[in-house]
Amino acid sequence: MTDLHSRHQAVLPEWLALYYQQPLELTHGEGRHVFDAEGRRYLDFFGGILTTMTAHALPEVSKAVAEQAGRLIHSSTLYLNRPMIDLAERVAHLSGIPDARVFFTTSGTEANDTALLLASAYRRSNQILAMRNSYHGRSFATVSLTGNRDWSPTSLSPLQTLYVHGGVRHRGPFAHLTNAEFVAACVADLEDLLGQTRGQVAALIAEPVQGVGGFTSPPDGLYAAFREVLSRNGILWIADEVQTGWGRTGDHFWGWQAHAENGPPDILTFAKGIGNGMSVGGVVARSEVMNCLDSSSISTFGGSPVTMAAGLANLSYLLEHDLQGNARRVGGLLLERLRAIGATTPCVREVRGRGLMLGIEITHPGTDEAWPEAATAVQEAARGGGLLLGKGGGHNTSVLRIAPPMSLTVAEAEEGATILETALHSV
Numbered sequence: 001m002t003d004l005h006s007r008h009q010a011v012l013p014e015w016l017a018l019y020y021q022q023p024l025e026l027t028h029g030e031g032r033h034v035f036d037a038e039g040r041r042y043l044d045f046f047g048g049i050l051t052t053m054t055a056h057a058l059p060e061v062s063k064a065v066a067e068q069a070g071r072l073i074h075s076s077t078l079y080l081n082r083p084m085i086d087l088a089e090r091v092a093h094l095s096g097i098p099d100a101r102v103f104f105t106t107s108g109t110e111a112n113d114t115a116l117l118l119a120s121a122y123r124r125s126n127q128i129l130a131m132r133n134s135y136h137g138r139s140f141a142t143v144s145l146t147g148n149r150d151w152s153p154t155s156l157s158p159l160q161t162l163y164v165h166g167g168v169r170h171r172g173p174f175a176h177l178t179n180a181e182f183v184a185a186c187v188a189d190l191e192d193l194l195g196q197t198r199g200q201v202a203a204l205i206a207e208p209v210q211g212v213g214g215f216t217s218p219p220d221g222l223y224a225a226f227r228e229v230l231s232r233n234g235i236l237w238i239a240d241e242v243q244t245g246w247g248r249t250g251d252h253f254w255g256w257q258a259h260a261e262n263g264p265p266d267i268l269t270f271a272k273g274i275g276n277g278m279s280v281g282g283v284v285a286r287s288e289v290m291n292c293l294d295s296s297s298i299s300t301f302g303g304s305p306v307t308m309a310a311g312l313a314n315l316s317y318l319l320e321h322d323l324q325g326n327a328r329r330v331g332g333l334l335l336e337r338l339r340a341i342g343a344t345t346p347c348v349r350e351v352r353g354r355g356l357m358l359g360i361e362i363t364h365p366g367t368d369e370a371w372p373e374a375a376t377a378v379q380e381a382a383r384g385g386g387l388l389l390g391k392g393g394g395h396n397t398s399v400l401r402i403a404p405p406m407s408l409t410v411a412e413a414e415e416g417a418t419i420l421e422t423a424l425h426s427v
């Protein structure tokens, strides 16, 4: 164990997870690559979701942050804050929500917590619907929404949560259904649950593609079908776009747009990559919902000028360089290549995903039985080959997650796939 690792073990909580038997100390990054303290270079196939949506050390963002930090670092409340207003206008416009208001937070957890605050105040109810296998954060309220029990450290919560089928398709009794049958079964399940609640539910929260849950997506239109039921009952729909926003899924700018027939969500939450590493999260809601709180509420750091400068520079870069289109094109090629590798690798049960959000599910060959040890072994072997991967999924994380910075090139996608192929075949 390195000295830094033992110091980590001694002072930080045991539940703060680290990847790899010999954890990495990253020192710097460049484009789609990061470097460790020994000077080794890794192609980063996971940092795009963790933080670095666009590219590591993107000069446009670094410059904007340095300039703003050199001018003024202050709280985002009590005084007019130009970068915050600029970014709020752009996000409101992009959100697709009519008459939108934006509130900035410092994390996805806090964004979802704020969405719950709004929904519960608007509906005068603490009953929430969430999806099985979901992840929405680590606060006292959001752990309750997290249907993935591997990631929900306590069951005590101020909310009463009911879990709906639909987020995971490829396992269990729903696996053999057609898309239309699957949607009908999930809608029937939702109606059945609502029947038990006497109409008191505040909201349904859902990730359009489940992130921590292993990059699973329902058939297009599921949430539109849900939305019809919810609207009929006056219940709000919260789309958690923390992983799916800003074009990562390739075909759409937001994940909810694959489910758009019955209109946009009432509340949308975002975080992670929009600051390209700076802590920018937020909530968008139509003004009637956003303005339902009846006393002042502030955030000292949410919307700080420095993080807003990062968000503005990053958003401009990703729109000007059509990184959504890049996610669609390069992600599509990578998906095809990984599917070909998966077809000749017995422990690969499924390769799935959208855009640059791809998952490889590892099971005992020929079965549905999760094989987390093999997933971990592949992750270690890939690291040895110079490639960083994420893990996720229920059943003790047996899904390899691929979410590189969205500027990934075709050559880098090819390089990563080759390393991954060797890693998979070594297990």
Ligand code: PMP
Residues within 6 Å of the ligand: 106, 107, 108, 109, 110, 112, 135, 136, 137, 138, 207, 211, 212, 240, 241, 242, 243, 271, 272
């Ligand atoms: N929602 C989703 C969908 C997430 O993936 C995450 C983080 N993994 C969160 C919320 C919480 O975000 P944060 O870690 O910034 O609090």
